[in-house]
Amino acid sequence: MGEGPDSVVGASSRPAPRSSRGTTLWSRRSILTGLAAATTMACTGQRGPGSTTTTIPRVAAGPEALAFTGVHEGSWSRGGDAVPATSYRPIVDHLADGLDIRMGHPVSVVRSEADGVRVVTDGGEFVGATVVVTVPLGVLQAGTIRFEPELPRAKVAAIDSLGMGVMDKVVLRFDEAFWDPDVDLVAYTADRSGYFVEWYNAVPWTGRPILVGFNAGRPAAEIESWSDDETLDAALDVLRRIRW
Numbered sequence: 746m747g748e749g750p751d752s753v754v755g756a757s758s759r760p761a762p763r764s765s766r767g768t769t770l771w772s773r774r775s776i777l778t779g780l781a782a783a784t785t786m787a788c789t790g791q792r793g794p795g796s797t798t799t800t801i802p803r804v805a806a807g808p809e810a811l812a813f814t815g816v817h818e819g820s821w822s823r824g825g826d827a828v829p830a831t832s833y834r835p836i837v838d839h840l841a842d843g844l845d846i847r848m849g850h851p852v853s854v855v856r857s858e859a860d861g862v863r864v865v866t867d868g869g870e871f872v873g874a875t876v877v878v879t880v881p882l883g884v885l886q887a888g889t890i891r892f893e894p895e896l897p898r899a900k901v902a903a904i905d906s907l908g909m910g911v912m913d914k915v916v917l918r919f920d921e922a923f924w925d926p927d928v929d930l931v932a933y934t935a936d937r938s939g940y941f942v943e944w945y946n947a948v949p950w951t952g953r954p955i956l957v958g959f960n961a962g963r964p965a966a967e968i969e970s971w972s973d974d975e976t977l978d979a980a981l982d983v984l985r986r987i988r989w
Contacts, residue, residue: 805910805961828950852880856893882907911965915941915958915980922946922954924989933987939964941983956984 829836847868854865855876862876884890885904895901924931924946931944939962947955958980960968968976 805912805965806908810908810910810962830950852890854891854893882909910962911969912959912961913965913968915960915976916947917956917958917977917980917984919954919956922948924956931987933983940968941980944984944987958983 847866850866850868852864852866854863855878856863856865858872861872861874864871864873864876878885878890880890882904896904926946926948929946929949931946933942933944939960941958941960943959945957945959947953947957968979971979
């Protein structure tokens with residue numbers, strides 16, 4: 746692959762810890778504000794939070810939307826990644842074993858009662874000691890499900906303040922691997938920030954010469970409007986710039 750003057754690569758074969766030292770009041774603002782403060786700290790010899798190069802693809806948010814305190818949420822410093830050997834279906838089947846699962850029963854009301862919880866659906870009512878609500882964030886924000894009594898203000902505020910982002914994966918299969926098969930992750934930064942900044946080596950868990958590229962936040966939202974050919978061209982352009 747060719748080299749480019751804007752190519753900066755960080756390759757990792759195992760999880761790297763991240764520092765959380767120096768987090769101060771500005772960390773509650775956006776990452777852009779935090780990066781500005783971190784740059785100032787670095788120039789003056791102070792210690793601040795660690796690298797944020799790979800954070801944005803992990804949370805599907807742009808630096809203008811994510812609080813700097815979110816940099817370490819979901820950090821891989823406490824564990825690595827795991828990939829199902831075949832698909833997620835065996836996991837679902839295992840968790841569902843022995844359960845009475847009702848499909849096509851949209852919930853309209855979750856009502857707390859003296860002796861438990863009543864769930865009202867289009868297909869009938871169900872009573873239990875406890876209910877665990879795992880519907881998508883958008884359903885909660887839309888108020889599709891009515892809670893009786895209403896949820897506490899703090900919980901409603903938390904639901905309203907959460908956001909959803911866009912994260913896309915591009916999976917490329919080659920005739921042969923041109924990269925180091927022992928490297929798990931390649932991080933890429935360039936003048937066009939945020940596009941294809943993470944590439945995972947899928948050889949260990951597929952046995953095939955496959956790279957998986959990630960896009961998130963505003964770049965991913967833009968790529969959503971591209972054709973397959975445009976996406977492929979952009980991905981290959983980045984791969985050509987990386988010093989393998």
